Amino acid sequence: MVADLVEWGALERTPTGLRLGMRLFELGHLVPAQRGLRDLALPYLEDLYETTHQTVNLAVRHGNEIVYVEKLVSRGRLVPHSRTGGRLPLHCTALGKAILAFSPPHVVDEVIAAGLRPITSKSITDAARLLSDLAAIRERRVAFDVEESRLGMFCAASPLVNAKRVPVGALSITGMDSMSTARRFAPAVLTAALSLSRRLDA
Incomplete structure (x- = not known):
């Protein structure tokens, strides 16, 4: 099976073993929904990057996880836990x-029922606390990651919501080393997300 996958291009042999091949990369970029959202979002991601000089992300929901669709990396601020x-x-x-x-x-109920497994000691593991945080996010339309996915790292994100009020993804800036910096850049994230949301049904 491995030999067949190598021949087709899904896997590549290296001096130390195997790695994913270029064929899988090509197939991944053919997924219509994600490619369309990525293409639409890219100018907004680039503007957000130029405004903040922080690492910028676009993600969508898949089950109880997010999948990173695009990431523009700040040279001086590595974010090794996402790709x-x-x-x-x-x-x-x-x-x-x-x-x-x-x-x-x-959807929220499903996430809670699956168990709020922590990634760091700051991750939210209590359902009541998560529900309270989500209520605050609905009010301000900005979410913060306060060392919840990686210690010492802060993030600000805003949802992409279509005309039917359905979230199709979110934008973020990440890699910041303080909450005050995350709050300072939050308006830029919100502005980009609102502008892109208006384009979703255009």
Whole structure:
């Protein structure tokens, strides 16, 4: 099976073993929904990056996790725990909480029922605390990751919501080393997300 996958291009041999091949990369970029959202979002991500000089992310929900669809990396601020195509639990990220806050109640219930597994000692593991956080996010339309996905790292995110009030993803800036910096850049994230949301049904 491995030999067949190597021949097809799904896997590549390296001196130390195997790695994913270029064929999988090509297939991943053919997924219509994610490609369309990424293409639409890219100018907003680039503007957000130029405004903040922080790492900028676009993510969508898949089950009880977020999947990173695009990531523009700040040279001086590495964010090693996330990558394009990578996944993290919804409840442990600003991106995920921004999406959850505007999702139907049954989605939130499913996340809670699956168990709020922590990534760091700061991750939310209590249902009441998560519900309180989501209520605050709905009010301000900005979510924060306060060292919940990686210690020493802060993030601000805002949801992408279409005309039917359905969240289709979220934008974020991440890699900041203080909550005060995250709060300072939150308006830029919110502005970008609101502008992109208005384009979703255009």
